[in-house]
Amino acid sequence: MQSGHRNLTQQLVHELGKDILQGKYKVGDKLPSEADLCAQYDISRTATREAVKMLTAKGLISSRPRQGIKVLDSKHWNLFDVEVLNWILIGKPDLYMLRHFLQLRLSIEPEAAYLAAQYAKDSDIESIKNALARMKSAEDGYDDTLEADIEFHTSILGASNNPFFIQLKNFIQIALQVNLRFTNRFKAITIDEYQAHADIFDNIANRNPQAAHDASLKTQKITVGLVNDAIAEMEEK
Amino acid sequence: MQSGHRNLTQQLVHELGKDILQGKYKVGDKLPSEADLCAQYDISRTATREAVKMLTAKGLISSRPRQGIKVLDSKHWNLFDVEVLNWILIGKPDLYMLRHFLQLRLSIEPEAAYLAAQYAKDSDIESIKNALARMKSAEDGYDDTLEADIEFHTSILGASNNPFFIQLKNFIQIALQVNLRFTNRFKAITIDEYQAHADIFDNIANRNPQAAHDASLKTQKITVGLVNDAIAEMEEK
DNA sequence: CTATTTATAATTGTATTATAAATAGTACAT
DNA sequence: ATGTACTATTTATAATACAATTATAAATAG
Structure with a gap:
């Protein structure tokens, strides 16, 4: 997870956003649970949840109790978002x-x-x-x-x-x-x-x-x- | 803050998003600090911060230490976001x-x-x-x-x-x-x-x-x- | 045996508290 | 005028506890 000058939340947003746009997680796939993401990236639940919320705001994922974090259908993705466009470009x-x-x-x-x-x-x-x-x-x-x-x-x-x-x-x-x-x-x-x-x-x-x-x-x-x-x-x- | 079936975070996102798009908070204006938002809406800092993050993800605000939460210039707003468009419509x-x-x-x-x-x-x-x-x-x-x-x-x-x-x-x-x-x-x-x-x-x-x-x-x-x-x-x- | 209900467990949602980090503003020194 | 150190404010992160939601399994009634 290359850091740069971003804070932890933004770093995780970037990592997961990239992974989704590049197809590492495909439409309908489940992402690791909050707990697993915390463990994988060694950050607190606070930072993890805030990252998940930001990706939710961009229409990339949904996050519901018992169901976990899932990649939404691409018709929901905010393709005109600067960051989302950049994740396409990085791919x-x-x-x-x-x-x-x-x-x-x-x-x-x-x-x-x-x-x-x-x-x-x-x-x-x-x-x-x-x-x-x-x-x-x-x-x-x-x-x-x-x-x-x-x-x-x-x-x-x-x-x-x-x-x-x-x-x-x-x-x-x-x-x-x-x-x-x-x-x-x-x-x-x-x-x-x-x-x-x-x-x-x-x-x-x-x-x-x-x-x-x-x-x-x-x-x-x-x-x-x-x-x-x-x-x-x-x-x- | 009309509730509906949304959770607290989403309710606050909706309230603040509406307020920004309708000009209650204008470009460059400071929103209440996290602490004040918690008090005003009687919700925890967790929910408040997650709402702030979601609005940040939509390009409406920036949130930085010591500077507070400010409405970004409208050129940053994700106008093609479903929710943002709806806040325009509500106005x-x-x-x-x-x-x-x-x-x-x-x-x-x-x-x-x-x-x-x-x-x-x-x-x-x-x-x-x-x-x-x-x-x-x-x-x-x-x-x-x-x-x-x-x-x-x-x-x-x-x-x-x-x-x-x-x-x-x-x-x-x-x-x-x-x-x-x-x-x-x-x-x-x-x-x-x-x-x-x-x-x-x-x-x-x-x-x-x-x-x-x-x-x-x-x-x-x-x-x-x-x-x-x-x-x-x-x-x- | 089937349908319905209930219980269980997994996962996210919210609250609270504590501490760290970033930074605008000030005062002071150069 | 310029830079430096200090201070206070505000957000960033962490850790913990409990509540709410809901998919799945188990129990039960018919």
């Missing part, structure tokens, strides 16, 4: 998982761009502009590619001024990191990629919702298409 | 909140319909068909309008066979209930409304993703348009 996401992420991005991001063009404040536009500049400098090797890319996409969500889209920043961040697993692009961003992002920004800054939407949709469709092809090829073998 | 959502819900529905549902047309299993199609039938009987007064409507929309999300869209069932359910607050439609579903839903179903059943997408988008656009008009009118006064 070994496959191409299907990548597709699930990309399908939701395709659904979310074009509309976020549309809303950004409608509702962005000056400071929001400024944030997106800065992120784009960082991508440019990443292109020249002066900045971190992925980080700048994430900042670009999440700042558009922020500019939507819709709390639900804002909450999805976490999701997009993890989605881009999962994507990295399959494209291992430590490479710089290409001119074409940069231009596609610049198009989205321009249409947001120029307050053209539909064009911003379409520009975003276009790049998302390409990415989903690539993954669909990869899956199709894989399934043939 | 008094305004037209802006309704618009936020509808904007996300507009983003999600057309793509869910697209995916449903691609990936739905026979049993998924059957579920959507049943929901549509319930809407038909609701039209004749034999069934509950809202419940059938919710079932229709959520069963399409289920048919997407994408875990993220599936998790959004909760969101859509609450969104439709919020919508009810403003349209107080205890009225039956109109022929036109029924037909719009039937169009979406037909295109999913016929495996025509783009047409299913467009049919869904069309109805969502109308609804968002109505709310935008209502807000514009309100803001003029």
